[in-house]
Amino acid sequence: xxxPSLVMTGIKKSFPGVKALKGVSFEAFPGExxxxxxxxxxxxxxxxxxxxxxxxxDEGQITIDGEETLIHSPxxxxxxxxxxxxxxxxxxxxxxxxxxxxxxxxxTRNGLIDYDRGEVLCREALSRLGYEFNLRMQVRDLSPGDxxxxxxARTLLGKSRxxxxxxxxxxxxxxxxxxxxxxxxxxxxxxxxxxYITHLLDEIFTICEKAVxxxxxxKVAQSAVKDLTRDGIVEKMIGSQEVVSYxxxxxxxxxxxxLTVENFQREGYxxxxxxxxxxxxxxxxxxxxxxxxxxxFRAMMGLDQITGGRILIDMGRGAxxxxxxxxxxxxxxxxxxxxxxxxxxxxxxxxxxxxxNLRNFISRLWPFIARTREEAxxxxxxxxxxxxxxxxxxxxxxxxxxxxxxxxVGRWLQTSPLVFLMDEPTxxxxxxxxxxxxxxxxxxxxxxAAVMFVSSDLDEIMSLSDRFLVMVRGRLVKELPRxxxxxxxxxxxxxxxxxxxxx
Amino acid sequence: MRTTEPVPAGTxxxxxxxxxxIRFIPMGGLLLILVVLSAVVPYFLSVNNFVSILVQCSSLGxxxxxxxxxxxxxxxxxxxxxxxxxxxxxxxxxxxxxxSPVIACVIMVLVATAGGCLNGFAVAYLRMIPFVVxxxxxxxxxGASIWVTNGxxxxxxxxxxxxxxxxxIWIFPAPVVVLIVVAIIAHLFMTRxxxxxxxxxxxTNIRAARVSRIPAQGVLFGSYAFSGFVAGLAAIVTTAWLGxxxxxxxxxxxxxxxxxxxxxxxxxxxxxxxxxxxxxxxAIFIKLISNTLNxxxxxxxxxxxxxGIVIVAFVALDSMFRRRxxxxx
Numbered sequence: 001x002x003x004p005s006l007v008m009t010g011i012k013k014s015f016p017g018v019k020a021l022k023g024v025s026f027e028a029f030p031g032e033x034x035x036x037x038x039x040x041x042x043x044x045x046x047x048x049x050x051x052x053x054x055x056x057x058d059e060g061q062i063t064i065d066g067e068e069t070l071i072h073s074p075x076x077x078x079x080x081x082x083x084x085x086x087x088x089x090x091x092x093x094x095x096x097x098x099x100x101x102x103x104x105x106x107x108t109r110n111g112l113i114d115y116d117r118g119e120v121l122c123r124e125a126l127s128r129l130g131y132e133f134n135l136r137m138q139v140r141d142l143s144p145g146d147x148x149x150x151x152x153a154r155t156l157l158g159k160s161r162x163x164x165x166x167x168x169x170x171x172x173x174x175x176x177x178x179x180x181x182x183x184x185x186x187x188x189x190x191x192x193x194x195x196y197i198t199h200l201l202d203e204i205f206t207i208c209e210k211a212v213x214x215x216x217x218x219k220v221a222q223s224a225v226k227d228l229t230r231d232g233i234v235e236k237m238i239g240s241q242e243v244v245s246y247x248x249x250x251x252x253x254x255x256x257x258x259l260t261v262e263n264f265q266r267e268g269y270x271x272x273x274x275x276x277x278x279x280x281x282x283x284x285x286x287x288x289x290x291x292x293x294x295x296x297f298r299a300m301m302g303l304d305q306i307t308g309g310r311i312l313i314d315m316g317r318g319a320x321x322x323x324x325x326x327x328x329x330x331x332x333x334x335x336x337x338x339x340x341x342x343x344x345x346x347x348x349x350x351x352x353x354x355x356x357n358l359r360n361f362i363s364r365l366w367p368f369i370a371r372t373r374e375e376a377x378x379x380x381x382x383x384x385x386x387x388x389x390x391x392x393x394x395x396x397x398x399x400x401x402x403x404x405x406x407x408x409v410g411r412w413l414q415t416s417p418l419v420f421l422m423d424e425p426t427x428x429x430x431x432x433x434x435x436x437x438x439x440x441x442x443x444x445x446x447x448x449a450a451v452m453f454v455s456s457d458l459d460e461i462m463s464l465s466d467r468f469l470v471m472v473r474g475r476l477v478k479e480l481p482r483x484x485x486x487x488x489x490x491x492x493x494x495x496x497x498x499x500x501x502x503x
Numbered sequence: 504m505r506t507t508e509p510v511p512a513g514t515x516x517x518x519x520x521x522x523x524x525i526r527f528i529p530m531g532g533l534l535l536i537l538v539v540l541s542a543v544v545p546y547f548l549s550v551n552n553f554v555s556i557l558v559q560c561s562s563l564g565x566x567x568x569x570x571x572x573x574x575x576x577x578x579x580x581x582x583x584x585x586x587x588x589x590x591x592x593x594x595x596x597x598x599x600x601x602x603s604p605v606i607a608c609v610i611m612v613l614v615a616t617a618g619g620c621l622n623g624f625a626v627a628y629l630r631m632i633p634f635v636v637x638x639x640x641x642x643x644x645x646g647a648s649i650w651v652t653n654g655x656x657x658x659x660x661x662x663x664x665x666x667x668x669x670x671x672i673w674i675f676p677a678p679v680v681v682l683i684v685v686a687i688i689a690h691l692f693m694t695r696x697x698x699x700x701x702x703x704x705x706x707t708n709i710r711a712a713r714v715s716r717i718p719a720q721g722v723l724f725g726s727y728a729f730s731g732f733v734a735g736l737a738a739i740v741t742t743a744w745l746g747x748x749x750x751x752x753x754x755x756x757x758x759x760x761x762x763x764x765x766x767x768x769x770x771x772x773x774x775x776x777x778x779x780x781x782x783x784x785x786a787i788f789i790k791l792i793s794n795t796l797n798x799x800x801x802x803x804x805x806x807x808x809x810x811g812i813v814i815v816a817f818v819a820l821d822s823m824f825r826r827r828x829x830x831x832x
Contacts, residue, residue: 303713333714341710346775347703355704356715358697368695411715 003066005030005193006051006162011060013046020046022217023060028162028210033184033194035204035225038214039237039430044197047214048164051195052084053077065161078104082162083155091147093140098122100139101154125156129183143290145176152183163187164195167428169203173288174458174490181207200457201230213237234431252466255279258314258450259419261300265308269295271474273309277419277450282441284465285454287493292474293454294336297421300324301333315418332356332412334405336423336454342408345397349389350378352396352407357414381410386436402433409440420444422453426460438464458486528820532767533784536791544798554675556790558744561678562587563757564786565737567764568689569619569730571782574765575693576726577706577774578633581758582622583734585645588753590614591738592648595657595748604664611742612735618644619731623724641758649750656749660742668743678740682783685733689779702726706774756807763814764789771821 004027013021021043028034038044049055051062053071061068064080071077077084091100098115101122107114122135131149139147148168155163165184169177184194184207196208204211204225211228213221213236220236257276264273269292277283285293298304300311302325312319313330322329335341344352354361354374361369361377378392385406389399396407405425412420422441426434441464445451452469455461461468468480470492478492541547566583573580594611598604618640625636672680693699701722704712713719742748768785770777789810796806 301714327716329716335711335714341708341714343711344704344707344775347707351700351704355700355712355717358700362697367697368691369697369700371695 002030004028004063005065007061007063008047008051009061009063011047011050011062012058013050013055014058020217021050021057024214024217024219025060026212026219026222028193028195030161030191030193031188032210033188033196033208035208035211036195036197036214037201037204037211037233037237039432042214042237043217044214045166046217048084048166048195048197051077051082051162052164053082075104078158078160081158081160083158083160083164085148085151085155085163085165085168091139091151094138096136097133097139097142097150098135100150101125101135101157105158121157122153125153126150128156129153129186143176145172145179148172148176148180149183152180160192162193162195164197166197168196169198169200173456175288177203201233202459204233205230237431252280252282252445254281254466255448256314257319260312260319261309262312263309264296264299264306264311266295266299266304266306269304269474270299270306273476275469275476275479277452279418279450280445280448281450281466282445282464283450283452284461284468285452285471286461286468286489287454287471290473291471291493293471294423295474296471297333297423297452297454300421301331302326302329303333313418327359330418332415332417332420334408334412334420334422334425336427338401338404338408343396343404346395348393349382349387349396349399349407350375350392353378353381353392353410353414356411360415377414381413384413385410385440400433402429402436405429405433405437406440409437418449420449420451420453422451424454424456426455426457434460458489462486462489528817533788533791536788536795540791540795540798550674554679556787556794557679557682558676559794560786560790561682562737562741562744563760563764563790564682564783565685565733565740566730566757566761567768567782567786568686568779569733569737570761570765571768571770571777571779572689572693572702572726572729573633574770574772575702575706575774575777576723577709578626578723578726579772580619580622580633580637580727580730581762582618582637582640582644583730583737583761584753584757585641585643585648586615586618586731586753587734587738587741587757588748588750589618589644589648590735591742591748591752592652592657592750594738595660595742596651598661598664599657599659604661604667607664608739611738612732615735615738616728616731619728619734620724622731623727626727627720627723645750645753648753652749654750656747656751658747660746660748665743665746668739678744681736681740685736686779686783693779698722698725703775706776708775756803759807759810759814760786760789760793763810763817766814766817766821772818773821 007025007027009025011021011024024043024047026034036044036048046055050057051071053074053076056072062071063069069080071080071082074084092103095103098118102118107117107121109117119135123132126132126149129149129152131153133142133146133150139150142150152163168180172180184196188194196204198204208225211221211223211225211233212219213233215237255278258279260276261273264270273296285296287293295304299306302323306324310321311324313322314320315330339345344355354377357377358369361374375392381387382389382392387399387403387406387410389403396404399407409425425441426437429437438460441451441453445466453461453464466482468484468489469476470478470480470489472493480488480492546552566587569583570580590611593614594607597610598607622633622636622640625631626633668677670677693702701712701717704715704717705719705722709719738748741752745752764785765777765782766772766785767788768777768781768783770782770785792809792813793806796809
């Protein structure tokens with residue numbers, strides 16, 4: 001048996017008011033992939049940030065290849081051969097692939113950057129992964145999947161022995177995911193230690209040999225993946241609580257047509273989109289990354305100008321056209337990235353909940369906001385959605401991801417919209433928070449609203465949707481019934497079958 | 504007010520503390536300066552002196568309140584003082600050639616508001632960078648006001664105008680009353696009204712604001728129009744107080760004073776935080792610093808050095824607290 005490449009012993013870390021890690025120990029071996037599992041707030045990020053030199057532990061030792069080390073900074077971690085592939089792509093979009101890959105270690109000659117040698121190094125690193133790019137291309141012109149390849153190739157330049165992947169598949173399509181797994185297998189074959197952080201349990205069984213499960217800052221289990229079951233993992237993650245059956249499927253009877261989109265057109269993004277949604281149904285919008293799902297939602301909300309087409313809405317007196325950007329548009333949008341275009345992070349829960357509904361807290365004669373009504377509404381939705389907080393005045397930046405997402409949903413609930421558009425509503429959330437959001441989505445449809453949602457999690461979209469719409473490169477190519485198989489959905493999204501309308 | 508689960512409560516308490524601290528620094532500084540001055544300067548604590556300080560900062564305070572609206576949106580308006588001097592010059596020329604003082608006041612406010620709208624249009628609808636827009640309009644209006652007057656002060660302003668504007672209401676000259684009224688109304692509107700909430704929302708996260716159907720462009724436009732409007736009020740006050748109008752009343756030193764008043768008053772240069780009353784207190788603070796430095800016979804250039812340092816120090820504090828509080832930087 002080989003010696004462990006990494007041993008972390010008795011790691012403790014406290015932040016003001018929270019004990020993030022209460023003495024965690026684990027070891028990882030060369031050529032092996034170790035899954036780091038835990039609900040949000042279990043301490044995974046803190047533990048990995050300590051390994052990456054981003055934060056310093058209060059107590060505990062780190063031993064790399066048998067040598068005890070202190071990691072004071074990210075650059076020191078890099079020198080020790082520890083690389084971090086982040087959940088959010090951490091590249092500089094306007095710089096070239098070459099600059100992005102070399103940025104922390106430009107080869108020099110006579111004090112100037114030696115681009116010729118750099119290019120050779122980068123080509124070599126990429127070809128080891130089986131890729132070839134035009135290195136002068138700006139990174140922003142690459143797909144998210146390709147950007148991740150660049151990020152991984154960058155870690156190869158530094159001869160990393162330990163590579164940490166933090167939720168690496170969250171912005172990838174299924175084909176890109178397969179490609180990533182190939183790369184991880186290759187890295188393992190070279191003797192690299194992989195630490196793989198994820199919420200997606202299926203991936204653990206696919207790519208990891210061992211797993212460490214954290215809960216509330218403590219290690220609750222470390223074992224070989226083959227000895228674990230899905231339910232067993234979930235149970236360990238959430239502790240003694242009942243295992244929530246988070247994929248429930250119940251039949252719904254859709255009502256009359258509520259909304260019809262006709263010939264939606266936006267140059268370069270949306271190509272002649274036609275569909276309708278009924279009251280009381282959940283429609284899953286499926287497609288690969290970049291197929292125009294987010295763009296469709298934004299166009300329906302009036303956030304991006306459309307160049308053609310219209311929306312008809314039937315609010316009880318027949319279908320009537322409505323301008324997407326008008327205040328009367330009864331749609332609410334839960335955006336893909338709650339931090340950049342969902343929340344006012346430094347502001348209170350109350351402020352965030354009332355944001356879309358402020359007009360209803362003033363009267364025509366008195367321009368000031370009715371504070372008591374605003375507070376009452378905030379308290380009501382904190383209770384309804386079970387938003388865990390100390391008070392409605394708590395800043396949303398200090399809430400967990402799941403509770404933040406509930407605030408975004410609650411904001412729209414206050415305006416009682418007829419149509420909910422949700423773009424990856426459970427991305428980055430833990431199992432429990434996901435289950436809560438799933439029941440919120442089902443509840444909305446049961447109450448007669450229409451929900452249209454995007455998810456890259458195939459299981460999730462399969463279990464929640466009453467019907468599927470599939471997009472390929474800006475076109476709506478197919479409508480599929482609830483009974484559709486995974487295979488059919490995947491195949492349609494990759495453009496392997498015929499099209500619907502608009503030809 | 505319910506807790507379903509023990510929340511890391513310590514974290515929120517700290518965020519609250521740090522945002523409080525920065526708010527009390529100007530107040531504390533103000534008190535310190537007051538104590539020192541009252542010990543050193545005879546008659547400092549008299550009502551007359553207090554009123555006189557308020558009169559001196561009425562123009563500055565108005566402009567700082569205007570800038571506050573713009574800063575809250577995450578913008579910047581460097582053109583306020585030159586807009587003030589330009590509209591003052593136009594109004595003064597109108598009066599010199601026999602125009603009615605009342606119409607002159609209207610002209611000053613309209614000219615300045617129009618200038619503010621120009622800034623607002625460029626920032627909100629042409630999506631230009633506020634700093635670049637207002638730096639340019641600062642040059643345009645500042646240059647125009649000197650060009651129109653050939654660099655001379657416009658004199659021959661009717662006595663009636665001066666005595667009316669400087670007329671006492673109870674113990675306060677009218678400019679002070681205008682400042683206090685504008686400060687209170689602006690404060691209430693910013694913190695309690697629909698438009699005010701939108702202002703903070705746009706300044707905190709304009710993308711989230713747009714998604715929530717807040718008319719972000721209109722909000723931005725409005726903030727610059729408002730800062731132009733108060734620059735017009737400041738023009739009236741300044742013209743009456745000085746008895747003349749000229750290109751120099753809105754010089755670079757004044758820009759520095761306006762920005763430092765707002766920053767010292769707790770208005771964040773990063774947007775989304777600050778109040779009109781804070782800027783008002785900041786203006787008093789800046790005037791007191793100037794007066795103190797005058798009293799010890801420091802040169803004009805030294806006061807620039809001191810004020811510059813004060814701005815940098817406060818912006819540094821602001822960013823430090825923001826980072827600690829996990830805000831978006």
